[in-house]
Amino acid sequence: MLFLSAKVEECGIHGNVMINAAVEILPTFPYTAKHLFECEFFALELLRFDLIVFHPYRPITLYLSHIGLNDCLQTAWAIANDSYGTDIMLLYPPYVIAVACIQMACNFHEKDIREWSQKLRIKMDQVFEVIAEILCYYDLRSKYTPHQTEEALQKLQAITSSFTSSSSALSSPPNNPV
Numbered sequence: 001m002l003f004l005s006a007k008v009e010e011c012g013i014h015g016n017v018m019i020n021a022a023v024e025i026l027p028t029f030p031y032t033a034k035h036l037f038e039c040e041f042f043a044l045e046l047l048r049f050d051l052i053v054f055h056p057y058r059p060i061t062l063y064l065s066h067i068g069l070n071d072c073l074q075t076a077w078a079i080a081n082d083s084y085g086t087d088i089m090l091l092y093p094p095y096v097i098a099v100a101c102i103q104m105a106c107n108f109h110e111k112d113i114r115e116w117s118q119k120l121r122i123k124m125d126q127v128f129e130v131i132a133e134i135l136c137y138y139d140l141r142s143k144y145t146p147h148q149t150e151e152a153l154q155k156l157q158a159i160t161s162s163f164t165s166s167s168s169a170l171s172s173p174p175n176n177p178v
Contacts, residue, residue, distance in 0.1 A: 015033035015036045015037060016033050018033075018036060019031065019032060019033050019036060026156070026157060026160060028157065028160050028161045029160070030160065047090075053089050053090065054093070054094040055080075055089070055094060056080050056083075056094040056095070056097040056098040056101060057077065057080060057098075058094075059094055059095045059098035059099075060073070060076045060077060060080060060098045060101055060102060061073065063098060063099070063102055064076060064102060067113065067116050069102075069106060069109075069111055069113070071109065072102065072105040072106050072108075072109050072111060073105075075104075075105035075108055075109065076098075076101040076102050076104070076105035077101075079100075079101040079104050079105060079134060080097065080098070080101045082134065082137065082138070083097060083101070083130075083133075083134050083137070085137050085141070086133055086134065086137050088130055088133055088134070092126060092129075092130055095122065096122060096123075096126045096127055096130060097130055099117075099120065099122060099127050100127045100128075100130035100131045100134065101134075103117070103127065103131060104131060104134065
């Protein structure tokens with residue numbers, strides 16, 4: 001997905017450069033540029049070749065301006081930025097994400113927006129789903145430590161090395177003495 005997202009953001013990178021970087025980090029990296037291109041095609045197919053993502057920043061700005069709570073703008077934007085660590089942007093419309101970020105920001109700043117929220121003509125269950133997803137992301141992020149990352153990388157290296165050794169054994173011709 002990193003390879004594909006670099007193209008979308010007009011920061012294209014050659015497949016071989018991406019593979020070489022992976023090999024530099026993980027010397028036993030078993031995949032080639034061909035694998036990368038195949039994976040890219042499958043990802044595009046899963047996304048139905050629709051790479052347009054609408055961002056929640058404009059609705060956040062408009063809504064907060066409308067209700068006179070511009071002092072919550074920076075917090076709401078920060079929450080929106082954090083939500084990019086999830087797949088929320090691909091699953092919900094930007095106005096739902098904006099309302100969720102505003103709800104969270106106003107709660108943080110102890111601003112009462114119940115009256116405004118009740119006037120909205122949107123499915124609040126979706127807003128609550130987005131809020132729950134962002135809170136789960138924050139919870140997961142709070143449990144992250146660099147030590148755990150190092151342990152996970154070592155486990156991945158062990159799995160990858162066992163994968164490459166078993167796949168090379170499978171692709172080798174059997175020793176059949178005649």
